[in-house]
Amino acid sequence: MTPRTVSPRTVSPRTVSPRIRPYRPDDLRDVYEVCLRTGDAGGDATGLYSDDDLLGDVFAAPYVVLEPESAFVVDTGERVSGYIIAAPDTRRFVDRFRQEWLPVLDRKYRHVDPPVTREDEIVHLGFTPDRMLVPELDEYPAHLHIDLLPELQGQGLGRELVRTLLGSLRERGVPGVHLGYDPRNTGARAFYDRLGFVQLPSGATTMGIRSDAAV
Numbered sequence: 001m002t003p004r005t006v007s008p009r010t011v012s013p014r015t016v017s018p019r020i021r022p023y024r025p026d027d028l029r030d031v032y033e034v035c036l037r038t039g040d041a042g043g044d045a046t047g048l049y050s051d052d053d054l055l056g057d058v059f060a061a062p063y064v065v066l067e068p069e070s071a072f073v074v075d076t077g078e079r080v081s082g083y084i085i086a087a088p089d090t091r092r093f094v095d096r097f098r099q100e101w102l103p104v105l106d107r108k109y110r111h112v113d114p115p116v117t118r119e120d121e122i123v124h125l126g127f128t129p130d131r132m133l134v135p136e137l138d139e140y141p142a143h144l145h146i147d148l149l150p151e152l153q154g155q156g157l158g159r160e161l162v163r164t165l166l167g168s169l170r171e172r173g174v175p176g177v178h179l180g181y182d183p184r185n186t187g188a189r190a191f192y193d194r195l196g197f198v199q200l201p202s203g204a205t206t207m208g209i210r211s212d213a214a215v
């Protein structure tokens with residue numbers, strides 16, 4: 001008997017559109033990867049530092065580990081390729097970062113103060129969580145980070161992630177959220193402007209939005 005062959009045309013390709021869902025602990029490696037590949041003012045930071053996990057250790061992992069309920073990811077069906085992560089109460093986050101995350105950093109990195117190299121500067125940011133205590137915390141107590149891999153950019157997912165986070169903050173009575181961005185990242189600035197974030201008095205690269213804003 002001749003074996004039956006299936007024409008490729010009869011097999012429908014598995015098309016899965018990216019969907020936003022809450023973070024799960026097994027997303028952690030993908031979150032590190034997204035953080036790295038968007039970590040140079042929105043571009044790929046692979047190989048820039050002696051440890052490719054440095055950016056994730058400072059700007060991503062502490063959020064998903066300490067505040068998993070404020071973390072949402074974009075799941076492509078194969079992996080996580082984007083996220084929005086936040087600390088809903090920055091003051092509380094700074095306390096927990098000091099107590100629970102600094103020991104993690106301390107085991108891995110040498111804190112050079114004052115910093116000399118670009119790598120020292122990132123490590124220094126990790127060792128100085130008080131920098132997150134911006135003067136506008138009463139109005140904008142939360143802060144966020146958002147990153148999407150290039151293949152997911154420009155499709156409205158960034159806006160949808162912000163909408164998702166704002167909804168979750170609103171439900172918990174958090175009045176607003178702020179963020180800081182790299183001044184070289186003009187694309188991110190355009191995105192935040194477009195969504196209605198306003199520049200905050202404490203810094204040219206600090207922006208905020210109320211959680212009841214329509215984005």
Ligand SMILES: CC(C)(COP(=O)(O)OP(=O)(O)OC[C@H]1O[C@@H](n2cnc3c(N)ncnc32)[C@H](O)[C@@H]1OP(=O)(O)O)[C@@H](O)C(=O)NCCC(=O)NCCS
Nearest residue numbers: 038042147148153154155156157158159181187190191194
């Ligand atoms: C910045 C980022 C989160 C935006 O998400 P996105 O999914 O690409 O943006 P969206 O498609 O939701 O765009 C929403 C609006 O912002 C505008 N916008 C987004 N990126 C823009 C850019 N680079 N330049 C100008 N406008 C931009 C869009 O045109 C859109 O406006 P519209 O409603 O008039 O069409 C995403 O591009 C990204 O992760 N970039 C790399 C990492 C990064 O820079 N993170 C921010 C660090 S502070």
